[in-house]
Amino acid sequence: MPAYRSTVLLCAGGGCISCGCLPVREAMEAELKRRNLADEVRVVQTGCVGSCDLGPVLIVYPDEVFYQKVSPGDVPKLVDEHFLKGRVFERLLVKSAETDNLIATQREFAFFNKQVKIVLENCGVIDPENIEEYVARGGYLALGQVISERTPEWVIEELKKSGLRGRGGAGFPAGTKWDFVRKAPGERKYVVCNADEGDPGAFMDRSVLEGDPHRVLEAMAIAGFAASADQGYIYVRAEYPLAIRRTRRAIQQAREAGFLGRNLFESSFSFDIDIRVGAGAFVCGEETALLASIEGKRGIPRPRPPFPAVSGLWGKPTLINNVETYACIVPIITRGGDWYASIGTEKSKGTKVFALAGKIRNTGLVEVPMGTTLREIVYDIGGGVPNGRKFKAAQTGGPSGGCIPAEHLDIPMDYESLAKVGSIVGSGGLIIMDEDSCMVDVAKFFMEFCTDESCGKCPPCRVGTRQIYGLLDKITKGEARIEDLHLLEELCGMVKESSLCGLGQTAPNPVLSTLRYFRDEYLEHIVDRRCPAKVCPSLIRYSIDEAACTGCSLCARNCPENTIFKVEDQKKYRIDPARCVKCGVCFDVCRFGAVVKS
């Protein structure tokens, strides 16, 4: 392999591809060639770096200079500055949130330097389509060692020592689960990877498959060894075409390299993996529904017991974990369970990847030790709430999770602490809300999601979520009475207690937790017919402050319903409240702050 003076890591995660990183790559390669630098500077396309709102992102090694929002047009200047003149191209650097100072390197960027990357250690660093880069980072060493030198019992023991808990949501101890499958009677067993990541906003599993697929394959093979299974399936949703493509390629490469297939490392152990593509049902992330779907049946959950560890795929004992859980396995095997257990809190070990989104300066994937406080994530890593607004709440765990209000900003993010305040770690969705978020509306959003995604099998979830949604809708329209609030609480409790699967059992959580912390906001909607965050269309009205109006007519021209008219003989406009649909376009377009929301 020729030696290069410098390496440009170009993030090619889903987000950066959407922002147009591939034309940047072409421009970069052309420019390097034009400047005769092609032998000195290498361009590597990696998986997701994590800072998705800054894409397309380039990191130039060896100095780790971090360039953001690079367009193909920037490339000639960048090459000129960085590689020929040997100085950092300042225009494409990130600015610090607090000081407005420029941040030159990834190391200096708080978004990255507060993170501890285990799951994502290779993401954004290696080329996911090249197995050699994975192997160069020590890939498949753990599998080889386990097969040649260790026993399945040793693997499970190490896993138990590590304290790793399933990252899919429920947080079941992984070592115990592996042990169940190992001990379950049966000739044939299966290993399944749940990559049907469906929580709105969460995409760590996609990132791992897109950025470091071999890590998952290796972990599944180790799982196969530990559980005596010879076949694995990765169930991945069809909405992840890039993850599917890269994982397919990785499987192919691993087979060619002898890391998957028959008699691995010249032992009697054989293991292979196939991909099954889901057809877009959220409920298929529930393990029994997922297994039914792999079998080719309608993807609906069934009651447990029997648990998949006893009777899973085609009735055989099946080990099922999600992508992020598998992504922790190789480091645990390589560095030991004790090492992993040294990270995190007493009961929640290791790191957790959160998908940071919403009203926050730096969005994207962040990996932090369990127990890191919400404040650290929001302010240190996330850079705080933008536009001078105040932090109102953080929503964790997606549609199954809950809200954490500002008073709990110092809560350690781990399984137990989040459960205590009525939320969950879940798959790691973390949505930040500021004062402009209506909590009833947030609850309604998640409930609408659950209503759409309910499989329709059991009445509490099928009808219950629909009726909860109806009650929330009534509240946001200002049509509810106080009895409806009591009915809502009763119904939420009932759906939680009597639904068949996790989807229904957790669907009321967003409502229950917003009720717990923002009950006043519900009451304001019901009693005062007022939405304090000014979000619910039925409870707000738009008007024009005639003193501020300059008569520019921008609002009137943009109004989709033509409800804004000119006041006769004056350079002023007015809104007809009877016909206004409260879309807010006038409010958004007015440059003089003359449109008032009340």
Add this chain to the structure above:
Amino acid sequence: MSEISLTINGKQVKGERGDTILKVCERSDIYVPTLCHYGGVHEVGTCRMCVVEVQGGRALTTACTTPAEDGMIVKTESDAIQSLRRATLELLFSERNHYCMFCEASGDCELQALAYRHGMDSVRYPNLYPKMELDTSHPYLALDQNRCVLCRRCVRVCAELVGAHSLGMRERGIETLLAADGGEPLSASSCVSCGACVQVCPTGALFDRRSAYRGREKDCTTVKSSCPECALGCAVELVARSGQVLRVEGDVESPENGGLLCRRGRYESLNGHRERVLQPLVRKGGELASASWDEALAALRAGIEAAAAAGGAGAVAAVASARASNEALAALRGYFQQKLDSPNVGAIGAAASPDGYPAATLQDIRQADLIILAGEDAGANHQVVEFAVSQAVEQHGAALIVVGSAARRLQKQACVVVPAGSDEVARALATLTAAGSESLKRIACAERAVFVVGAPVTAVPQALAAAAQSARDGWPRVLALAPKGNSRGAAQAGLNGGASVAKGVKAAFIMAGDDTEMLDRFLPQRDEIGFLAVQASYRSPLVEMADVVLPAPVWTEKAGTMVNAQGREVSLRPAVAPPAGVRDEADVLAALSQ
């Protein structure tokens, strides 16, 4: 089976290992409300009515899906459980149109009964009441989605017991719908019209078109009888009101058909539009005219006795359908064989069981590990056999060998298909034991093989039994299908199965009863037969050409016994009285003998 002991509601009860909590409760007469549960199909835990509390459990659990364990402490009733059940019902009632007073099933509805039981007197949620289509495309059954609670009983029965897999679910969430073949109208779907779905529907979503709105269960009488439509003699329940049979249901207590019936048994025998013969007819001056029973019997006696006087006993013939009951056949023989000494007494369709094999029940088929199906009768004409075979293959992994071109649906499930025309089936059956064949291998390793044979196969080669080396004691078994409901009984009575009216017969008595296949027989011979008397339930060309016609009851109106294909005696019991003027066949013939 090892016994386990649980504490349910503070009471010590026993169960067996492998039982669910619900099963243990059933054994101990502890009531647990259910809606989606249906015996014989797998549990899905959908309806959430049977939630119970297990001490130490993380949450409430459904009794129908939770395995009972030794030492378990279970509570089936508490205020919390009751209110959850009531809340589930409330949601169900708010989902679709469950206004009971307009529903066919009101009074016989499990949903309604549960609501009363749980004191659910009002619904606090808005009624979602989406607009839903009514599927009335099918001639015998209808589907009203408005009443459906999505319990999936019908889906499971259609798949697991019937093997048709016609019903399923489409869409999801609140939009979920029951659908045949993914959304076809029932009449255009793969529905086999067995009606099992209707029988298991807990509400008025799937209902029988003929009996709809004609009476609640409490207004009706239910009589256990047996279906004479084929030689299986399936156990049925006849539901009647005001002298009319409303519907035929499968008798769920029967270990044989277990509630399943075929299209013919459940629907076709009631849904025909045939004109009944309601009073005796006698030909006068070339025309058939109404007559009193005395007149008709006198004319019959005169016609028969005149022929016997002129041509001897050989000039008189009596032919019955092998669907006639043992009692009717005995009375026929009493008059014609014993009194008149006629040599020409027979029953069309009489058939003895083949020798050498124990008879197989439907239970045996369901538990078999190998089934060989030969002959054209086996699939098409005996749906209930087909269902049992499907169950064995799909649910228990039995191997299936099909010989002949019939049983088209089952051919898809077969591991070996030997094509043969109807005249080649017997020969093809013999080739199964050819050395080295796939079939021979299957037969050799089968422990519980069942051979199902239908016409034209009359005997099962002994070579098949000889090839079954691993067979358990008493196996292999044979289910030989027979053409008529009482074929075996007629054969046991010594009646000739291929009966026809011999040459030189001058007077013939035809006991057709309600066998519609008999109705145009003997027409070509009409001119040779001087005097023709017919005992029949329905008007037909044969009746029109007779000299004397005696009205006969149909099967739902009569009592008697039959012997089914397996040699088991089954009973007919009347659900309604025959119309005035119609007399029982056996009684009429007995009267003649005196």
